[in-house]
Amino acid sequence: MEKLREKNLEFIKEIKKEDPSYFDRLKEGQSPEYFVIACSDSRVCPSVITQMPLGNLFIQRNIANQVNENDESLTASLYYALKHLKVEKIIIKGHTGCGGVKAAADGNDEPELKDWIESIQSSLPAEKTDHSLDDLAKMNVLAQVEKLKQHPTYIKHGKGVPVIGCMFHVETGELEELETVIASAGDVEETI
Numbered sequence: 001m002e003k004l005r006e007k008n009l010e011f012i013k014e015i016k017k018e019d020p021s022y023f024d025r026l027k028e029g030q031s032p033e034y035f036v037i038a039c040s041d042s043r044v045c046p047s048v049i050t051q052m053p054l055g056n057l058f059i060q061r062n063i064a065n066q067v068n069e070n071d072e073s074l075t076a077s078l079y080y081a082l083k084h085l086k087v088e089k090i091i092i093k094g095h096t097g098c099g100g101v102k103a104a105a106d107g108n109d110e111p112e113l114k115d116w117i118e119s120i121q122s123s124l125p126a127e128k129t130d131h132s133l134d135d136l137a138k139m140n141v142l143a144q145v146e147k148l149k150q151h152p153t154y155i156k157h158g159k160g161v162p163v164i165g166c167m168f169h170v171e172t173g174e175l176e177e178l179e180t181v182i183a184s185a186g187d188v189e190e191t192i
């Protein structure tokens, strides 16, 4: 914890040097433009890779960036992001070298991971294929975009809010856009 505390003090010092009233404004509230669903992987932090300052990204993270209707944490965040924060865009961000996708593709059988692995597997081809791990990670993102599109909370509160599927390339740092879909009045249409 000492290391974290030390870095935190440095962070405060740096910010106040540039902008002495920064935290006074920060405490007034948040109005983030994006709701981001990303993998928990320690290499893919959405704020770090996009250099987004505090207050811009409302973020939900889990292993392999899953969207499940029965995930109460995700559903609550999605509702709050759309209904109260009125985010303008939803980003689902997968990444290359995803350990969660690999575990699902390899058929990991640790009981503690079982339900989650099954959820990831439901987004991958049922048969063993010769797709690369990174192709599977892409398919996983596209499947989550589809699941979000069908999520009752999105259908009810997300009209006009685009859902953008992205891949973060760990080997280059690049954020690649894969697909954007948008819900319009009463139904959901694909734009790309």
Ligand SMILES: [Zn+2]
Pocket: 039, 040, 041, 063, 064, 065, 095, 097, 098, 099, 100, 101
């Ligand atoms: Zn991952």
